Amino acid sequence: MIVKxxxxxxxxxxxxxxxxxxxxxxxxKRKERDEAPFHRWADEVHQRPGQKEKLRQxxxxxxxxxxExxxxxxxxxxxxxxxxDVWCGLGMCQCSTFKADHLPCKHIYKLALIRGMIE
Known part of the structure; x- marks a missing residue:
């Protein structure tokens, strides 16, 4: 009985x-999915001079x-x-800069900074 x-x-x-x-x-898994849109860009993308300027902005x-x-x-x-106003997420933005080159704009970088994904 005790064993049972x-x-x-x-x-x-x-x-x-x-x-x-x-x-x-x-x-x-949900956390990774929510952060995945920003991480689709390789690290070397963020090292380009134009991207550094966007991050500075x-x-x-x-x-x-x-x-929202x-x-x-x-x-x-x-x-x-x-x-x-522009609508922005970690993987897309309505601004003309993002539409032109499909690389992170200052709005996307701002969200990544708020989330602590970059410094």
Missing amino acids: IAVGGVIAFLAVWAWKIHIYLKWQ AKEEDISVHF SEKKCFARMKAPDDQE
Whole structure:
């Protein structure tokens, strides 16, 4: 009788931990998916002179950020030299700079800075 109770307790314990591990892995996968759009660009892209200038602008300019979804890092943004608000995520932006070269613009860099993905 005691053996059955002990075995049942061990099974319940392992089931709870398996469930916790499952939830943790699910959260990790979601986190990776949310950050993946920014990481699609290779590190050497960010070392180009034009990209360094965009990163400098993101750090120094007063870009207003209004998150639509902070979890998904999707926001409406406006820099001082923007004519109107642009919608931006970690992998895309409505601004003319991004549309021209499909590389991270100052808006995307600003989101990456807020999320701590770059320095």
